Amino acid sequence: MTEPVNTTLGGARTALRRLVAACALAACALGCGAVLAPAPACALEVQKLTAQPNADAGSDVLGGKETRLTWEFQADEDEALTGFTVTLPQGTEFSTEDARVTILSGEDLMDRTFVKPKYSVDGQTVKATFPKATEAGKYFRLELYHVVFPTQGGSEQLSATYELADGTEKDVANIPALTIKGTSALDQLESFLEEQPWVEAWNSNRFLRLFLNPLIIVSSLPVVFSGFLMALAIVLVAFPLAIPFGFILSLMRISNSRILHGISGFYINIIRGTPAFLQIYIAFFGLPLAGVNIGNYPLGVIVMAMNSAAYLCEIFRAGIQSIPPGQNEAARSLGMNRMQTMLYVIIPQTFRNVLPTLTSEFILLYKDTSLLAAVGVMEIVMYAKTIVATTGSITPYVVAALFYLLVTLPLTRVVSGLENRLAGKTPAKKNSPKGARAKANAADATL
Amino acid sequence: MSESNEVREDVMSEDDVIVRIKDLHKSYGDLEVLRGIDIDVHRGEVVVVLGPSGSGKSTMLRCVNLLEKPTSGQIIFEGADITAKGVDINGVRAKLGMVFQQFNLFPHLSVKKNVMIAQQKVLKRSKEEAEQIAVQELGKVGLGDRVDFMPSQLSGGQQQRVAIARALAMNPHVMLFDEATSALDPELVRDVLAVMRDLARGGMTMIVVTHEMKFARDVADRVIFMDGGVVVEQGTPAEVFDHPKSERTREFLGHIS
Numbered sequence: 001m002t003e004p005v006n007t008t009l010g011g012a013r014t015a016l017r018r019l020v021a022a023c024a025l026a027a028c029a030l031g032c033g034a035v036l037a038p039a040p041a042c043a044l045e046v047q048k049l050t051a052q053p054n055a056d057a058g059s060d061v062l063g064g065k066e067t068r069l070t071w072e073f074q075a076d077e078d079e080a081l082t083g084f085t086v087t088l089p090q091g092t093e094f095s096t097e098d099a100r101v102t103i104l105s106g107e108d109l110m111d112r113t114f115v116k117p118k119y120s121v122d123g124q125t126v127k128a129t130f131p132k133a134t135e136a137g138k139y140f141r142l143e144l145y146h147v148v149f150p151t152q153g154g155s156e157q158l159s160a161t162y163e164l165a166d167g168t169e170k171d172v173a174n175i176p177a178l179t180i181k182g183t184s185a186l187d188q189l190e191s192f193l194e195e196q197p198w199v200e201a202w203n204s205n206r207f208l209r210l211f212l213n214p215l216i217i218v219s220s221l222p223v224v225f226s227g228f229l230m231a232l233a234i235v236l237v238a239f240p241l242a243i244p245f246g247f248i249l250s251l252m253r254i255s256n257s258r259i260l261h262g263i264s265g266f267y268i269n270i271i272r273g274t275p276a277f278l279q280i281y282i283a284f285f286g287l288p289l290a291g292v293n294i295g296n297y298p299l300g301v302i303v304m305a306m307n308s309a310a311y312l313c314e315i316f317r318a319g320i321q322s323i324p325p326g327q328n329e330a331a332r333s334l335g336m337n338r339m340q341t342m343l344y345v346i347i348p349q350t351f352r353n354v355l356p357t358l359t360s361e362f363i364l365l366y367k368d369t370s371l372l373a374a375v376g377v378m379e380i381v382m383y384a385k386t387i388v389a390t391t392g393s394i395t396p397y398v399v400a401a402l403f404y405l406l407v408t409l410p411l412t413r414v415v416s417g418l419e420n421r422l423a424g425k426t427p428a429k430k431n432s433p434k435g436a437r438a439k440a441n442a443a444d445a446t447l
Numbered sequence: 448m449s450e451s452n453e454v455r456e457d458v459m460s461e462d463d464v465i466v467r468i469k470d471l472h473k474s475y476g477d478l479e480v481l482r483g484i485d486i487d488v489h490r491g492e493v494v495v496v497l498g499p500s501g502s503g504k505s506t507m508l509r510c511v512n513l514l515e516k517p518t519s520g521q522i523i524f525e526g527a528d529i530t531a532k533g534v535d536i537n538g539v540r541a542k543l544g545m546v547f548q549q550f551n552l553f554p555h556l557s558v559k560k561n562v563m564i565a566q567q568k569v570l571k572r573s574k575e576e577a578e579q580i581a582v583q584e585l586g587k588v589g590l591g592d593r594v595d596f597m598p599s600q601l602s603g604g605q606q607q608r609v610a611i612a613r614a615l616a617m618n619p620h621v622m623l624f625d626e627a628t629s630a631l632d633p634e635l636v637r638d639v640l641a642v643m644r645d646l647a648r649g650g651m652t653m654i655v656v657t658h659e660m661k662f663a664r665d666v667a668d669r670v671i672f673m674d675g676g677v678v679v680e681q682g683t684p685a686e687v688f689d690h691p692k693s694e695r696t697r698e699f700l701g702h703i704s
Contacts, residue, residue, distance in 0.1 A: 329514050330551035330610075334565035334617060335541030344564055348555045 043076035044162055047139070049176050051147065064151030064183040065191050069094075069144040071160075072104075073172065077137040083117060083129040084162040084172075086142065091150035096121060098145040101128055103138045115140075133165040153182025190218045209393070216395040220387045224396060227383035228403040231369045234297070234379065238304035239362055245305065246312025251342075253317050264313065271310035277371050279307055284375035300369070300377045308365045315361060319354035320346060356418040363408050363415075370404075380404065463489040464523075465652055466511060466621055471520035473506055473676075480506045482676040484520070488621070493653045495663040497687075498673035499699060504656045507673070508625050511654065512543040525620065541569050544614030548626040550606040552598040552613075558585065559594040562613045570617065577616075584612040588642050604635030608642055615646075622646065624655040660700075664688055672696045 051061045052068040061067055069088075075081055088094055096119035103113040117128035126144065149156055156179075160172040193199050193214050203209040252264035271279070283303045287294060294302070323346055331341040351358075373381040384400035387393075466488040473481040480503045488494050496504045509515040511522055513529065513536055521528050529539050553561050562581035566572045572580070585594055588608035590601075598606055607627060614622060624643065628636040640662050647653055647666045657663065663670055663684060670687040672680045672695075680693045691697045 324549075324551075326547060326549050326551035327553065330545075330547060330553070331565070332537075333512055333514060333540055333543070333545040333547075334613070335537045335539075335569040336565055337537050340568045344568060345553055349553075352555060 043079055044170070044172055045074045045076075046071070046172060046175050047074055048072040049158065049178065051149070051178050051180070055181070060181040061149070061178065062183045062187065063149040063153040063180045064188045065148065066145075067147050067149065069142075069147045071142045071144075071158075072140065074139050075134075075137055075162075079162075080133045080136040080165040081130065081138070081140070082133045082163050082165055083127065084140075084142075084160060085125050085127045086144070087125040087159045088147070089150070089156045089158065090124060092124065092156070093146070093148040094126070094144055095146035096126060096144070099126075099128075100141075100143045101130075102141045102143070103134065104141055105139065109139060149178075149180040151183050151188060153180045156180050184222070186218055186222055190215055193218060211394050211398055213393050213395045216387070216391055216393045217399055220384065220396040220399045223387055224380055224383045224399045224403055227378060227380035227400070228406075230297075230377070231366065231379040231403075232407075234300050234304060234369045234372070234377075235362070235366045238301045239308060239365055241301070241305040242308035242312050242365070243358075245309035247316050249309060249313035250316035250320065253313060254320060268310040268313050271307055272314075276303075276307050276368055277374065279303060280371055280375055296372075296375070296377045300372045300379075304365060304369060304372075307368070308361060311361055311364075312358070315354050315357050316350060319350040319357075322353060323349050353422065356415045356422065359411055359415045359418065363411050366407055367404060463491075465490045465525060466654070467521075467523035468507070468511065469521040469523065471507065471510055471522070472518045473503070473510060473515060474518045480676050481510070481517075484673075484676075484678055486671060486678065486681075488652060488654055490652055491650045492668045493647045493651075493655065493666055494669050494671060495667035495684075496654065496656045496671045496673060497658075497660075497663060497699070498679075502673045503676040504673045505625050508545075508623050508654060508656050511621075511623060512540050512545055514545075537569065541565070541617050542620045543623060544617060544619030544621070545623040546607070546610050546614055546625065546627045548629050550598075550603070550610045550630070552606050552609055554598050556598075557594070558590065558596050558598065558601070558609050561598065561609055562616050565613070566616055580616050581612070584616045585609065587615070587645075588612045589638065602635060603631045604638045607631065607635075607639045611639070611642055611646075621652045621654065624653065624657065626656055626658070628657065628659060660688075672699065674699070 049071050050069075052070070053059045053061055054065045054067045055062050071086065099119060101115040101117050103115060105111045105113070115128075115130055115134065117130045120127045120129070128142070155177045157177045158175055160175060161169050162172060163169050199214050203213055203215075249264045249268060252260040253268070255261055280300075280303055283299060284296075287299070327345055327349065328341055331345040332338075336344070369377075369379050370381045372379055373385060376382065380400045380403050381397075384396040387396040464487045466486075468484050468486040471481050471484040472479070482503075484503075484507055486494070486507075496507070498504045506515055510517050511524075513522070517530055521530050523529070524539055524543070527534070529536065552558075553564070556564060559578065559581050562584060563574070563577040566577035566580060567574060570577075582591065582594055585591055588611055590605060590608055590612070593601060593605065593609075598609065601609065611627075627643070628639050631639065636659070640659060643653070643655070643662070644666055655662075655667070665684075667684050669681060670684050671678055672687060672691075672693070674695050680687060680691060680696045687696065688700065691700060
């Protein structure tokens with residue numbers, strides 16, 4: 001009783017399947033006819049084309065770094081494949097070593113049959129020839145290892161063909177493009193280093209790994225570099241602002257007006273008598289509470305400029321007072337007024353004399369931008385800190401130190417050059433206007 | 448008025464007085480440096496002021512162009528009291544050229560620019576005019592080939608001659624020399640004195656504070672001997688050098704020569 005029913009049911013099922021397949025075929029032929037009129041091959045369907053994510057974190061596929069290509073496709077019911085070709089984009093490296101073609105079948109495609117084809121390579125094209133024609137309508141998976149996409153990244157388009165038992169070759173349609181993320185030379189250097197045995201040996205030393213891990217040096221360089229740019233952007237704006245401000249303060253300081261003298265004295269005593277760190281805290285936490293909202297960068301610039309101006313004031317004051325009184329007398333005896341004397345005689349000489357001290361102050365200010373890390377300004381130390389937090393290595397701080405030295409070491413040489421030149425020209429001028437701060441900081445200038 | 452002035456009254460009238468120092472006092476705190484100086488300087492006259500160190504002669508000279516502010520007394524320049532309030536002191540100073548012991552050239556400017564700067568800024572001369580005058584004045588003091596040097600590249604004597612040219616470029620009515628040769632090596636003194644001699648011969652009114660006795664004797668129309676903040680004696684070089692009236696003058700001159 002049950003058998004005929006079964007047969008009938010089975011027959012009905014087969015009929016239904018045929019109908020669906022026919023409909024699908026018709027629809028497919030129609031669609032293909034519209035888009036790719038001369039290419040009738042549309043029976044084989046690409047199910048999946050992926051490259052294995054190869055970034056340290058995240059799901060990006062990076063160029064210039066090894067990945068695995070996985071391509072899955074469903075052959076049509078009446079298609080018995082004897083082989084296929086895949087053409088990879090120009091500049092992509094690959095190898096057929098470890099490559100694998102698998103037929104997936106059964107429930108959830110969990111049953112695997114390895115095809116073990118013969119591979120041959122022609123340019124960018126891999127040709128896989130099966131030992132014998134597979135059954136029709138199978139689901140295939142190709143895994144291609146040692147694939148390295150071009151470093152510049154972008155959208156990469158593969159092409160493929162397949163060969164049927166009757167010898168016809170058809171193009172595979174509708175292959176999705178792969179999105180490859182570009183990689184920098186540093187990324188490549190990092191992945192290169194990762195494979196070097198000496199790096200492993202180096203990192204087996206705890207001290208070296210903690211402070212000078214080559215991999216972290218390479219990976220933190222570009223990150224800390226953006227902090228370096230920020231620090232430069234701060235100091236290169238703040239310092240030129242501080243110069244006129246400090247100079248005006250110094251003129252007030254030496255003026256005969258008690259009020260001006262008092263204001264200037266009050267300002268520099270407050271600024272020089274308190275830590276820059278505290279001034280930064282007050283500005284960054286106090287102003288928003290008071291309803292004054294200034295962006296991190298401009299506020300950082302303002303605080304650094306105001307701080308530096310107080311020190312520059314003393315440098316300028318000492319510089320002006322180091323000009324022999326005879327200069328003033330000579331200018332005045334020629335009929336020049338106070339203003340002219342200041343402008344044409346005193347100030348030019350002052351600037352020449354204080355140039356070394358000014359450069360030292362620039363170095364100090366540049367180093368002091370690191371204090372802004374405490375309030376979240378993204379400068380050198382702040383960036384280094386974030387990498388330290390994720391890697392647990394101190395190496396980023398060492399990289400940060402390099403970025404400070406990059407500026408301070410050449411400038412220190414400039415300072416001594418300027419000092420020598422000044423000393424050579426006016427040997428008597430030993431009392432160069434060196435600020436007390438410069439001396440106090442001489443110790444930490446050596447780090 | 449002192450006796451020597453009366454002697455000269457036949458040749459120099461009251462109208463010729465270009466600088467009159469009247470009862471000049473100058474104190475620094477309790478220290479009284481000048482204790483009542485009266486000197487008249489006539490147009491075209493070369494007055495040499497002698498005296499030991501600390502006699503107040505330099506202070507007196509610096510009071511003439513108000514580099515030092517007199518404690519009391521007056522400086523009359525071309526008939527006007529320049530110690531009075533509201534006087535354009537810069538305009539007056541431009542007419543009172545001064546040469547310092549330490550030259551005081553502007554080290555950041557070339558020789559030419561040293562001579563040009565005040566012409567341009569004070570007299571408002573054009574750059575071209577100032578430059579032309581600078582080159583001309585530097586030529587007169589024998590430095591025509593040094594115009595583009597920096598002061599530090601010159602000898603002391605050359606620097607002092609630049610300083611003289613710098614003052615002369617302002618067309619001063621009176622030149623004040625404050626120990627202009629004292630900081631120079633002996634062999635360099637001669638060139639500077641030669642320039643000063645030429646200047647005197649050309650009719651420039653000069654007040655010269657110096658220790659150069661020979662210069663005083665040869666060039667001065669009148670020699671003033673100061674000591675202790677007062678004028679002790681004055682007269683022609685012959686009177687002061689050969690027949691000093693005061694014991695103090697005699698002692699000083701005896702020391703020097």
